[in-house]
Amino acid sequence: MQLPNSVTLLETATGLSYIQVHSALCQAKIFLQGAQLSEFIPTGQNNLIWVSGDEDYQPGKAIRGGIPICWPWFGVHSDPTWPIHGVARKLMWQLDAVREEGERVLVSLSLPMELVDKTYWPHQSSLSVEFELGTELVVRLTNSNLGDTPFTLTQALHTYFPTPDITQTTVDGLQGAQFIEFDQGPFLQQDVVGFARETDMVYTEAAPEQRIHTPAGTILVGRENSSSCVLWNPWIDKAKRLTNFRDDEYQVMLCLEATNVMQDSATVAPGASHTLTTRLRWL
Numbered sequence: 001m002q003l004p005n006s007v008t009l010l011e012t013a014t015g016l017s018y019i020q021v022h023s024a025l026c027q028a029k030i031f032l033q034g035a036q037l038s039e040f041i042p043t044g045q046n047n048l049i050w051v052s053g054d055e056d057y058q059p060g061k062a063i064r065g066g067i068p069i070c071w072p073w074f075g076v077h078s079d080p081t082w083p084i085h086g087v088a089r090k091l092m093w094q095l096d097a098v099r100e101e102g103e104r105v106l107v108s109l110s111l112p113m114e115l116v117d118k119t120y121w122p123h124q125s126s127l128s129v130e131f132e133l134g135t136e137l138v139v140r141l142t143n144s145n146l147g148d149t150p151f152t153l154t155q156a157l158h159t160y161f162p163t164p165d166i167t168q169t170t171v172d173g174l175q176g177a178q179f180i181e182f183d184q185g186p187f188l189q190q191d192v193v194g195f196a197r198e199t200d201m202v203y204t205e206a207a208p209e210q211r212i213h214t215p216a217g218t219i220l221v222g223r224e225n226s227s228s229c230v231l232w233n234p235w236i237d238k239a240k241r242l243t244n245f246r247d248d249e250y251q252v253m254l255c256l257e258a259t260n261v262m263q264d265s266a267t268v269a270p271g272a273s274h275t276l277t278t279r280l281r282w283l
Helices: 235-241
Strands: 009-011 015-021 026-031 036-042 094-103 104-110 127-131 137-145 152-153 155-157 158-161 171-172 176-182 184-188 197-202 209-216 217-224 226-235 253-260 266-268 273-282
Touching: 026 104, 026 127, 036 137, 036 217, 036 273, 104 158, 137 266, 155 273, 158 209, 209 253, 217 253, 253 273, 266 273
Parallel strands: none
Antiparallel strands: 009 015, 015 026, 026 036, 094 104, 104 127, 127 137, 137 273, 152 266, 155 253, 158 253, 171 209, 176 184, 176 197, 197 226, 209 217, 217 273, 226 253
């Protein structure tokens, strides 16, 4: 594949291949393992994406940060012996295309379905992701049904965002949505959300756009083909139990994830496709 001058294929010291983008509009990094974006820096602005300082980029291990792709289920499966957040995060994706449209760079990858254990996913389907890298970041995750029966899945673009101080960070735009937290609820979100404890809220019927207000600026987070989202911060005790996560890093990150979960799960008819999209930018 002939890559544009703005794109290079590189490898970490641990052997993980990644796509490095240096364009007029941004700098970005996308790993082939998990098709996981770990960096997006619009020119003249701060990194929009957070990765733990303890991340060691080991083969077969999901990166702590960036945008993990949770597929074909989100969270803990009904069979608790199955891997949390599905299988796509740890598999090697295939780089299909890199092209430039003006100053934007578009990177497309697909998951080779022969790598997916049919115990977990017996359906005839394809899974691809496209990253549109410009002044904003657009991620499109597409499931296509290649079989003759419908299938249903849950999924997430599990985006980690940076903040200088979680206690001075709020999320606006979730008012009016219902949420479940720690298997309790549903509750009605009435106010802007702040952080003073462990947060693990699964929202349904959420507006298609939220704003994360941090001391470093405001991040606009949009979703398409998704009326659900997840807001997460591990806080003090859980941070100590997480792998590749420093004990104090709960103070400088949060996740606001575009999802298809609960009643917003995605059902794809034979011959049809479903694309979960998130759009991210600094305001």
